Amino acid sequence: MNPTxxxxxxxxxxxxxxxxxxxxxxxxxxxxxxxxxLRSLIAATAISIWGVAGGLFGEMSTVGWVPVTWVIAGSxxxxxxxxxxYYRALxxxxxxxxxxxxxxxxxxxxxxxxxxxxxxxxxxxxLGVVCIVVGIILVSGLGRNGGL
Numbered sequence: 150m151n152p153t154x155x156x157x158x159x160x161x162x163x164x165x166x167x168x169x170x171x172x173x174x175x176x177x178x179x180x181x182x183x184x185x186x187l188r189s190l191i192a193a194t195a196i197s198i199w200g201v202a203g204g205l206f207g208e209m210s211t212v213g214w215v216p217v218t219w220v221i222a223g224s225x226x227x228x229x230x231x232x233x234x235y236y237r238a239l240x241x242x243x244x245x246x247x248x249x250x251x252x253x254x255x256x257x258x259x260x261x262x263x264x265x266x267x268x269x270x271x272x273x274x275x276l277g278v279v280c281i282v283v284g285i286i287l288v289s290g291l292g293r294n295g296g297l
Contacts, residue, residue, distance in 0.1 A: 172236060173244045181236035185229070249288040253281055 150158070176184050200206055238247045256278055262268040 169239075169244055169248055173239050176236055176240045181233055181240055184236045185233050188232075189228075246289045249285050253285055256281055 172184065172188075175187075179187065200209075235247070235251055238251070259270075259274055259278060263270050
């Protein structure tokens, strides 16, 4: 992995990990719906300012309907429904249990990439899937008292 990609990936990990703690603290006093609304409004405002400052709205005017349709589907699936269900889980369970379970989304990605995109299931991907499942069981406490 090149240094820019590595730095970006690690910055993502730190921000998502820290963001989860902020979300867990916020959901103590907010409903999952309220947290989703407030967080989305803040994000939309910040991204809009960024878009204006960076001249990105011009790029949006040239995008075709096919990518827009995929963005709408992805937004409804992950940003709205997925985030709401994530906040709902954080409301009722420890972050240290919720996050490992939600981190299994690569399993869904691998399965859908094979089924819908025609990607091949390689030995390395299969080993990765097994590692994800074992890791989730170990980290989240599934199968033990006190687990999800």
